[in-house]
Amino acid sequence: MTVSGKRILLIISGGIAAYKSLDLIRRLRERGANVRPVMTKAAQEFITPLAVGALSATHVYTELFRARTSRMSAISALPAIPILSSLRPPVPT
Secondary structure, eight states: OOOTTOEEEEEEOSSTTHHHHHHHHHHHHHTTOEEEEEEOTTGGGTSOHHHHHHHHTSOOBOOSBOSSSSSBHHHHTSTTOOEEOOOSOOOOO
């Protein structure tokens, strides 16, 4: 699968796998993808928005909801972007 020119929304949550997201962003960018990261507060305990922003070369959203509205600011700013939501490999059955 080629990712060149694709726009990817990467939501990073808290957990040790958050460190892997840095390498994932780097690899996706090397292959020509545009990565828009969103980090939860828990993710910020493991990696910083500065590191994520440096690798993604874009703004890092650190909250999904705006304080005054119930709209999802990060999501609504990015129409029609595929979501990569898990860094875990598939579990064998």
